[in-house]
Amino acid sequence: MSENDGSLSEVRALEAIGVVCEQCDWRYFAPGDGTIPDVSPSSVCPHCGSARLIPLDRDAADHLYSAPPELVVPFGVSEAKLAQQIATFASGIPYAPPDLTATALRHRLQRLYLPMWLVDVDVTTQWGAEVGFNYEVVSHQERYADGAGWRTAEVRETRVRWEPRVGTLERHYDNTAAPALETQAALQRVLGSFDLAGAEPYRPESLGRVLIRIPDRPPQAAWPDAAAALQERAARECQIAAEADHIRSYRWSPAYTDPAWTLLLLPVLAAAYLDDDGAPQRVLIHGQTGQVYGARRGSMKRAQRVSLITGLIALAIFAIGLVLALLSLLLPPLLVVGIAIALAAIPVGIGAIFPIARVWSYNRKQADVRMEV
Amino acid sequence: MTTFPPDGYQRVASTLPGIEVYAPVAEATEAEAAVVQFKCPRCQATTAYSAEEGGLRCAHCGYYEPPSTPAVGKRAQEFEFTVETVSAAREAAGWGTERRTLRCQSCGSETSLPPGRLTSTCPFCGSNQVLQQDAPDDHLRPRFLIPFAIDADRCRAIAREWLGSSWMTPKSLKTAAGVTELTGVYVPYWTFDARTSASWRAQVGHQVTDRTYDSSSKTWKTRTRTVWRWESGHVARVFDDLLVPGSDKLSSHLLRKIQDYDTQALVPYAPSYLAGLLAQAYDVPLESAWAVAREQMRDRTREACHGQASTSQVRNFSMSLDFSDESWRYVVAPAYVAAYRYGGQSYQVMVNGQTGAIAGQRPVDWTKVWLAVAAMVAPGLLLGLLGVLAAVLGTVMPPSLAVGGGVLLVALVLVIIGGVFAVMTLNKARGMDDV
Incomplete structure (x- = not known):
């Protein structure tokens, strides 16, 4: 498992070339010898769905982060579910454009991996927080009715007792995820989150000829998100260490050493249809759940x-x-x-x-x- | 974080390597001596708590030691009904029942303390001693107390005044009755806080008057009937420091009459407050006292629900009630228990050691009472006799028959009024020696 310090002019170990969409300028790694997957070289860009992909010029390619990914979340949605989801998406549209059919969408389906940064880092800090301990109290509920008198029921309620704790932390954190794309949050909002527990170690042959989106967010930009995720992990661990049931108001002043950045790949499928004006309308599908997202436009x-x-x-x-x-x-x-x-x-x-x-x-x-x- | 760990924190166990955890040091529990003795540092005589001054006073040389703990009032710590505390309280039901032997550290004599007693005065050398008794749960020790604010002399004066305050008592009582024993005792109490939230539903009766025309008698008739309508409502009540006596050795009847204690005067427990006084441990366990308090709370909440109904005629009443924010305290409160003898009989008096409220038994001069009763009914009876006489005369002098009838009517009214007052007087007299 090779990891590096995150500089963008790093390793050239990933066997892929950088390609760019002529129209939307989105960049991808095309694994292998430079041929574009599936319908090379006339394959469409999964983003805009229309233009051709061409190899990146040498200058741009030199600045790509092209270390092999560390983990890959495999495609998990079955063909049957995919067909059903697409059929549902394509149905019920009043006066649907001729190009918006389940068959056409299925035919144009294109697999794509979206990147996420993974950072491994050593953290040293002093911390402080309020930790909560559950405890049970005995309470009572009473019922009264004329003739029947009072009936008492003893009930137990769980309450939280908050206590201050401070401490030190010296831990190594592996694979803390941070967005590698500016649109990562939007993507997860519309498609839903990915189950990272299913991630597998990267093997070149497992990717096949699927395009990989090139990160548009360098590790430096992703660091605040990674730091926030690290704080969350540290808080959870401090809660466990203190044998508490809850933690809040966690504060720390961490010192990070030896950060190492790698990539995690998330599976999505892309398709497109042409609307009235002949403009491509994109459709994205979650590679694990089959959740479909895209504009369903009727033909005026x-x-x-x-x-x-x-x-x-x-x-x-x-x-x-x-x-x-x-x-x-x-x-x-x-x-x-x-x-x-x-x-x-x-x-x-x-x-x-x-x-x-x-x-x-x-x-x-x-x-x-x-x-x- | 400048200094680490901060002052007052100590390292505690951590379940993860690489993470150290520090927690605040638990509030220092003073290493308490099993028995605390009160000796004057100047003359070595015995010191005692002075209700007048609120501190320890040496009667021999006049040395005074002010109280060590300021009043915390309602801020006094309250405890929740945690499962652990409730279990401990159940186990602690027998606490204080064992007889304890107290060895005087002054003269070495041994005194056997009766069950539930926390303090003692050595009968041989007069030393005041306080037993720091163990409890199975630390919460179940008195953590707060209301100090004595009235000394024995003032209490005696209150008792004297009270003894002579009723015309029903013998005239010589005030002077002849010597209050033979006036004992300051800290009485155990449980205080309870809670919120009740109740929803109720009932049929409420409304009086409706109908006016109908009766064609047979050709008159209008009025009829009042009750119309029942379902009503419902919600009541929320807050109970603060509801006091329930923790002792079943003292008369609960008298305790209830004097228990208007002001919990604003609560101070953290310190043995010095008990010096020279008696103190009882609770013998009504927490659970039983809480059941009593809950009963009072739910009954008051039910009354409030009834109060919401649009009329006082209510039937098919039902309600559900939830308790929340329940908490409790175990405190001791000051009382003087006095006994006096009169006419060969012994009588009990109890005085609130904070407010001076008094309740107890008083001998009744039944001659006075019966004379008063006779005086109340006599006018009516005498007038009745006159009326009968006039009526009899009416057989020979017809006009006096009407006069006799009128007098009899007035006599009847007077007898009724006199009878009511007589019954009230007798009840009051009977209640005076009731405990």
């Missing part, structure tokens, strides 16, 4: 087409009614029929608005779904 063009046809039908009905009304000059009984037919055109005409209104309303709700990842 299809809705307009249906509205237009319905409007024309209404117009035709109205015209027929009008003609019959005119003919009533020759054959009076036709007047009533003509008026009835003309009136019937009104609800049909109003109904013509419905497809547009429905898609407009549906898309407005979907406007909240933004692809931040």
Whole structure:
């Protein structure tokens, strides 16, 4: 397990080349000899779903952190569940764009690993906190009813007694996770958290030809998050050391030595469909749970087409009614029929608005779904 | 963190290597001598607690030692009903029942202390001694006490005044009755705090008056009936320092009458407060006292629930009540137990050593009482006789018949009024020697 101090111009041990999307400028490691997975070299960018990926220029590649990852969370969602999740995602959309079908999405599914930093570090500190100990008290509940008198029940309640504690800590902490992407928090918010307990040691062959997102957050930037996570771990351990049931108001002044940074890879699947304007709409799927996230947009063009046809039908009905009304000059009984037919055109005409209104309303709700990842 | 570990912290066990844990040093529990003796540092005479001054006073040379602990009042520590404490209290039910032998450190004589007694005065050399008795749980020792604020002389005066304060007692009682024994004793009490939260539901009766026309009699008739409506409500009560006597050796009737102690005067327990006085350990265990307190609390809460009903007519009343924030203290409070003899009989008196409230038995001069009763009913009876006489005369002088009837009516009213007062007087007289 090789670890390094986090400088970005480090090891070149990961057998992969850096590639970049021509359109969105997202960067990936493409494992292997530089060929882009699956549909090389015309593979689409999992982020924007449209543009081609091209190798990074030499200058940029020189500044990549390319040490092999330490841990990998494997893809765990079954094919059946994936198909069901995608089918659910693609269904129930009013006037869905022609490109938004379960089949098309499944066909475009692309596996992707998102990085997270792991830091190993020695921590030395003095600490202080309030620790809580559970204890039970005996209380009473009483019931009274005329005729029956009082009935008493003894109940036990758990309360917490808080006591101050101070101490020293000299511990080594392995694999404290910190976001390696600026959008990590947003990603976890929409897809849910990953079960890191299932992480496996990295083996080059286990990655296959799956793209790995290149961290856009250097270890220095990720350090505050790592420090917060370390504090949380230390607080929990101090609670255990003090044999307490709770801990609060934890304070420390840590000194960190020998930090070593490695990567943890999180599995996601990406797909995309083209909306009305031909713009790719991204869909992301949690690689462990199958949770799908993406904007489900109805096709306004299809809705307009249906509205237009319905409007024309209404117009035709109205015209027929009008003609019959005119003919009533020759054959009076036709007047009533003509008026009835003309009136019937009104609800049909109003109904013509419905497809547009429905898609407009549906898309407005979907406007909240933004692809931040 | 400048100095580490901070003052007052000591290292405690840690379950993880690499982590040291320091906890505050437990409050120093003074190494208490089994028996504390009170000797004047100047003349070696015996010192005793002075209720007037609030400290130790040597009657021989006048040396005075002020009290060592200031009043903490209601801030006095309270304890929760933890499972451990409740178990310890159950086990401690017999605490204090063993007879203890106290060896006087002055003259070496041995005195046998009766059960529950915590203090003694050596009968041979007069030394005051306080026994620091062990309890199975540290909480179950008196941690706080209300000091004596009234000395024996003032108490004696209060008792004298009280003895002569009623017309029902013999005239010579105030002067003839010598209060033979006036013993200052610290009486054990449990104090309880709790919140009660109750929800109730009941049918509440409302009087409704109907007016109907009776066609047969061609009159309007009024009928009052009760309409029952369901009502419900919620009551929350806070109980602070509810006192329950911890002694079953003293009359609970008298203790209740004098227990208006002000817990603001609570001071941390120190043996010097007990010097020269008697002190009893509790013999009503915590659990039993708490049951008594809970009963009082729930009854008062039930009364409050009844008070919320829109009328006083209530039926099918039910309520559920939760206790919370329950806590307790074990304290000792000052009382004087006095005995005096009169007419060959012995009578008991109890005086609150803090407030001077007094309760007890007094002999009744029944001649006075019966004379008073006779005086109350006599006017009515005499008037009745006159009325009968007038009525009899009415057989010969018809107008006096009407007069006799009127007099009889007035006599009846007077007899009733006199009878009520007579019964009240007799009850009061009977209650005077009731304990």
